[in-house]
Amino acid sequence: MTPSELPARSTRSVALDLLSFLALAAAVALATAAVLTAGVLLLAGRAQAAEPGALLIRSLDGRALANAPLLATDVSFRVSGMVARAHVVQSFRNPSSDWVEGVYVFPLPEDAAVDRLTMRVGERVIEGQIQERQAAQRTYARARAAGQKSALMDQERPNIFTSRIANIAPHESVAVEIEYQQTLRYEGGRYSMRFPMVVGPRYIPGVLRVSAQEGHGWSPGTDQVPDAARVTPPVLRPAAGRINPVRIRVTLDAGVPIADIASPYHEILVSSPSANRREILLGSATTPADRDFELSWAPLGAQAPQLAWFTEEKSGRHYGLLVLLPPSASPATRLPRDVVFVLDTSGSMAGSSIQQAKDALHTALARLSPGDQFNVIEFNSSAQALHPRAVPVSPASVRRAVEWVQGLQARGGTEMAAALSLALDGEDDPRRVRQVVFLTDGSVGNEEALFRLIRARLGGTRLFTVGIGSAPNSHFMTKAAQLGRGAFTFIGRIDEVQQKMAALFAKLESPVLKGVELVWPDGVQAESWPSRLPDLYAGEPLVVAAALSRLQGELRVRGSRDGRLWEAQVPLASSAQGSGMGTLWARSKVGGLMDSLREGAEEGPVRAEVIDLALVHRLVTRYTSFVAVDWTPARPRDADLKVAAVPTNLPDGWEYDKVFGELPQGSTDSRFAMLVGALLLLFGWIVARSSRPRRLA
Amino acid sequence: MSPDPAWGAEGAWPQAPASGRRPRAFPKRSLALALVLLGALQFGQGAWIQAKAWVAQALIAQAWARTLMGEAHAKPWPWADTWPVARLRVPALGIERYVLAGADGSALAFGPGHLVGTPAPGDAGNSVVGGHRDTHLAFLKDVKPGDLIEIQRADGRSVAYRVIETLVLDKRDMWVAKQEGPTRLTLVTCYPFDALRAGGPQRYVVFAFELENRGGERGMRG
Numbered sequence: 068m069t070p071s072e073l074p075a076r077s078t079r080s081v082a083l084d085l086l087s088f089l090a091l092a093a094a095v096a097l098a099t100a101a102v103l104t105a106g107v108l109l110l111a112g113r114a115q116a117a118e119p120g121a122l123l124i125r126s127l128d129g130r131a132l133a134n135a136p137l138l139a140t141d142v143s144f145r146v147s148g149m150v151a152r153a154h155v156v157q158s159f160r161n162p163s164s165d166w167v168e169g170v171y172v173f174p175l176p177e178d179a180a181v182d183r184l185t186m187r188v189g190e191r192v193i194e195g196q197i198q199e200r201q202a203a204q205r206t207y208a209r210a211r212a213a214g215q216k217s218a219l220m221d222q223e224r225p226n227i228f229t230s231r232i233a234n235i236a237p238h239e240s241v242a243v244e245i246e247y248q249q250t251l252r253y254e255g256g257r258y259s260m261r262f263p264m265v266v267g268p269r270y271i272p273g274v275l276r277v278s279a280q281e282g283h284g285w286s287p288g289t290d291q292v293p294d295a296a297r298v299t300p301p302v303l304r305p306a307a308g309r310i311n312p313v314r315i316r317v318t319l320d321a322g323v324p325i326a327d328i329a330s331p332y333h334e335i336l337v338s339s340p341s342a343n344r345r346e347i348l349l350g351s352a353t354t355p356a357d358r359d360f361e362l363s364w365a366p367l368g369a370q371a372p373q374l375a376w377f378t379e380e381k382s383g384r385h386y387g388l389l390v391l392l393p394p395s396a397s398p399a400t401r402l403p404r405d406v407v408f409v410l411d412t413s414g415s416m417a418g419s420s421i422q423q424a425k426d427a428l429h430t431a432l433a434r435l436s437p438g439d440q441f442n443v444i445e446f447n448s449s450a451q452a453l454h455p456r457a458v459p460v461s462p463a464s465v466r467r468a469v470e471w472v473q474g475l476q477a478r479g480g481t482e483m484a485a486a487l488s489l490a491l492d493g494e495d496d497p498r499r500v501r502q503v504v505f506l507t508d509g510s511v512g513n514e515e516a517l518f519r520l521i522r523a524r525l526g527g528t529r530l531f532t533v534g535i536g537s538a539p540n541s542h543f544m545t546k547a548a549q550l551g552r553g554a555f556t557f558i559g560r561i562d563e564v565q566q567k568m569a570a571l572f573a574k575l576e577s578p579v580l581k582g583v584e585l586v587w588p589d590g591v592q593a594e595s596w597p598s599r600l601p602d603l604y605a606g607e608p609l610v611v612a613a614a615l616s617r618l619q620g621e622l623r624v625r626g627s628r629d630g631r632l633w634e635a636q637v638p639l640a641s642s643a644q645g646s647g648m649g650t651l652w653a654r655s656k657v658g659g660l661m662d663s664l665r666e667g668a669e670e671g672p673v674r675a676e677v678i679d680l681a682l683v684h685r686l687v688t689r690y691t692s693f694v695a696v697d698w699t700p701a702r703p704r705d706a707d708l709k710v711a712a713v714p715t716n717l718p719d720g721w722e723y724d725k726v727f728g729e730l731p732q733g734s735t736d737s738r739f740a741m742l743v744g745a746l747l748l749l750f751g752w753i754v755a756r757s758s759r760p761r762r763l764a
Numbered sequence: 765m766s767p768d769p770a771w772g773a774e775g776a777w778p779q780a781p782a783s784g785r786r787p788r789a790f791p792k793r794s795l796a797l798a799l800v801l802l803g804a805l806q807f808g809q810g811a812w813i814q815a816k817a818w819v820a821q822a823l824i825a826q827a828w829a830r831t832l833m834g835e836a837h838a839k840p841w842p843w844a845d846t847w848p849v850a851r852l853r854v855p856a857l858g859i860e861r862y863v864l865a866g867a868d869g870s871a872l873a874f875g876p877g878h879l880v881g882t883p884a885p886g887d888a889g890n891s892v893v894g895g896h897r898d899t900h901l902a903f904l905k906d907v908k909p910g911d912l913i914e915i916q917r918a919d920g921r922s923v924a925y926r927v928i929e930t931l932v933l934d935k936r937d938m939w940v941a942k943q944e945g946p947t948r949l950t951l952v953t954c955y956p957f958d959a960l961r962a963g964g965p966q967r968y969v970v971f972a973f974e975l976e977n978r979g980g981e982r983g984m985r986g
Contacts, residue, residue, distance in 0.1 A: 092800065092803065092804060092807070093807075097808075097811060287943060448866075448880060478868075479868075479880075480880065727938060730894065730933075730935045730937065730938065730940065730941075730952045730967045730969075731867040731868070731872060731877060731879065731894030731895075731952055732869065732872070732894075732935070732954065732962065732963060733872070733894055733895055733896050733897050733901060733952060733953035733954035733967065733968075734896050734897050734898055734953070734954035734959065734962040734963070734964070735813045735873075735896050735898055735899065735962050736810070736813070736961060736962045737809075737810040737811070737812075737813035737814050737898055737899070738810060738898055738960055739810070739960040739961050739962075740806050740807070740809045740810030740813070741806070741807050741810030741811060741814075742810075742960065743803075743806045743807075743810075744803045744804065744805070744806030744807025744808065744809070744810060745803065745807055746803070747799050747800075747802050747803030747806055747807075748799070748800060748803035748804065748807065749803075750799050750803075751796045751797070751798075751799030751800035751802075751803055752796075752800075754792055754795050754796040754799060755792075755793070755796035755800070757792065758792030758793055758796060
């Protein structure tokens with residue numbers, strides 16, 4: 068028998084055979100399908116709950132850039148002791164042949180006291196004036212319409228600012244120079260400072276509405292974030308390259324010998340003119356503004372100070388900055404703890420951020436002790452908890468949590484309120500310590516609503532924030548931790564996870580210095596901020612800005628830890644000379660006044676007080692802005708002015724499509740699977756036939 | 765549907781044992797059995813996607829009836845985490861579909877999905893609905909400019925739209941979800957309609973504007 072004999076068989080019997088076989092196969096397939104359908108309905112994957120929330124829907128390609136000014140930023144810091152003064156130069160070059168107004172939304176540290184703005188056009192330097200926000204905007208609008216070069220700087224959030232430069236001539240460059248002052252962070256014996264470079268795309272919750280406030284962002288205003296258009300600068304697709312180069316120079320005078328200096332996220336060049344001093348330069352001249360810059364250093368050996376007290380005299384008043392590090396202690400009794408971990412799995416976390424967050428969570432889970440209880444909550448467009456209630460720590464429950472966390476994917480929105488409501492139940496059980504560890508990049512536009520939620524539902528719980536990724540929202544991290552009476556930390560790289568989480572856990576486990584209060588000596592009138600001092604965790608110093616009538620007598624600082632009283636004395640006269648202490652005090656007071664709004668203070672009087680303070684100390688606040696006008700008319704009457712928003716980079720490590728979305732995928736593999744299935748059945752039939760014993764013709 | 769050239773090579777493979785010496789029956793039988801099982805599984809998988817798409821719509825129809833009675837977020841089956849937000853009809857084609865909340869893969873398996881962040885179908889603004897071109901939105905290839913689309917909202921009111929334009933775009937053309945402009949329905953599915961595999965970059969988009977019979981009572985969108 069050879070294959071050539073096959074056609075001799077009746078075609079009809081072959082066809083019948085094939086038909087009956089296919090009918091059987093189809094029956095089997097349909098039965099399988101029915102069973103699988105029942106199965107899939109049971110195992111249906113979690114659909115993203117569709118709560119209202121603005122999608123991130125405007126993107127930017129190369130064409131839209133034609134008119135946008137090109138930006139380069141040059142930053143120099145002078146650091147002395149506990150204080151840094153920054154000089155930020157934003158150079159805008161108009162590459163087009165039109166007259167252009169540039170709008171640039173950029174971040175600064177959340178506690179930056181911005182007290183100077185100048186505009187530089189060629190050799191001309193125009194000093195900016197601080198004005199009430201609306202007045203400044205009117206001054207700017209008038210100058211803009213009159214064709215005069217002008218610059219305006221508004222504050223949108225404590226860490227988001229907008230600069231606008233009107234009437235940049237074709238192919239011309241204009242620079243806006245900003246100066247700010249900042250207190251360094253001092254913790255665990257290390258000083259550090261951060262310089263954010265990019266506003267990460269924020270999730271804007273709420274229902275879209277006709278924009279109440281103008282702006283050039285990719286999101287229109289919503290009922291929850293009316294000013295969304297002002298805090299969502301256009302983002303360039305990473306494929307189009309990186310823009311906005313930054314140069315940084317730091318002149319550091321620590322006042323004590325420096326042991327080591329580190330910049331975890333950028334290459335730096337360090338020179339050492341003396342034991343106490345360092346000159347630092349960014350290693351690359353073309354560093355794009357796409358992630359926070361951090362610099363930290365430690366004093367040599369036993370030089371770590373326990374106390375620093377700087378003062379400055381200004382118009383008859385003494386302004387002082389106190390930094391006091393209480394000695395740490397180990398707990399007398401250890402109460403059992405309930406720890407709730409909250410993990411942000413929104414689209415902005417996709418990429419390296421979610422890896423860092425998962426790694427941090429695994430590290431934290433491994434550190435729980437038997438006797439404690441824990442739970443894990445993940446959230447994006449909606450929030451879900453691993454367990455309905457906290458469960459006891461056991462190898463099995465921890466393993467289960469690790470597996471659950473490992474399977475989570477970062478996508479969807481950032482409905483943080485749902486997660487916070489789930490984590491903060493408002494309960495207060497004195498027999499247990501309840502702590503919430505919140506891992507997020509904080510990329511939301513509705514910070515204020517969340518702060519109010521934290522305040523209302525905190526109860527006896529303590530909230531700790533872990534800022535994840537290359538450009539976390541520092542305002543959210545620090546304020547949420549302050550209102551949650553916890554602490555914050557930042558993780559920007561996977562290899563920092565172990566050390567940062569260990570430090571955080573040391574805080575979770577050590578007793579807190581509570582009820583800290585200041586007793587000023589008799590005869591000294593003092594106004595110090597913050598007005599309510601925070602609880603202090605291990606390694607954290609007390610930082611207070613004060614305005615005093617005289618430097619005399621002894622300040623006593625009191626608190627209690629583990630039921631025991633702790634007290635320290637500071638002789639006020641023994642202060643070191645500082646500069647810019649008045650500015651820091653005023654910035655601190657503005658922060659305290661803004662906080663009081665959340666506690667129910669009326670906006671009218673607070674606004675008036677902030678404006679008075681800001682006008683005296685020349686500060687940019689929510690209610691005051693800098694404006695600079697060059698009175699020489701520049702733009703001819705018949706030339707149009709084009710407005711262009713300066714695009715920003717996507718923060719390093721983020722995934723564009725997870726943040727800005729794609730159109731839904733509108734197809735399945737069902738036809739392909741059915742075709743492949745049918746072909747396999749056909750081949751099966753052919754093989755089955757050819758294997759059957761046949762009679763010779 | 766034209767066969768991919770790659771099929772030629774695979775198609776040649778099963779014939780090889782049929783030549784030369786008399787083949788032994790046993791390995792052939794198990795090969796046949798394996799092929800049939802694999803084939804049934806593959807076919808079943810494909811059929812299952814189709815089956816659950818249409819079975820689910822029937823369950824969702826009941827949930828929609830409950831929605832119209834006033835139940836919020838009526839779930840079609842108890843463990844579902846999506847729910848119908850509108851009913852979509854194309855009278856000319858005799859089409860009726862229930863639109864689910866959320867336009868991600870897990871909702872789209874059961875029905876066309878409403879893109880989170882855009883107004884609900886029937887509300888003012890640009891409502892974006894996505895769906896699969898080989899199940900619920902396969903009918904879009906027959907939709908032509910001028911056709912009427914009817915949306916029933918959760919409160920029972922109906923809103924009529926007229927198809928203005930159909931376009932083939934890229935999946936990254938998120939501008940179609942922008943809110944500026946008249947109140948409209950934007951239907952998105954994959955393109956081309958007869959592609960075998962899922963996941964291509966092209967999208968087929970149908971734009972339908974609200975008929976202007978109720979313009980006065982609704983606010984304009986920025």
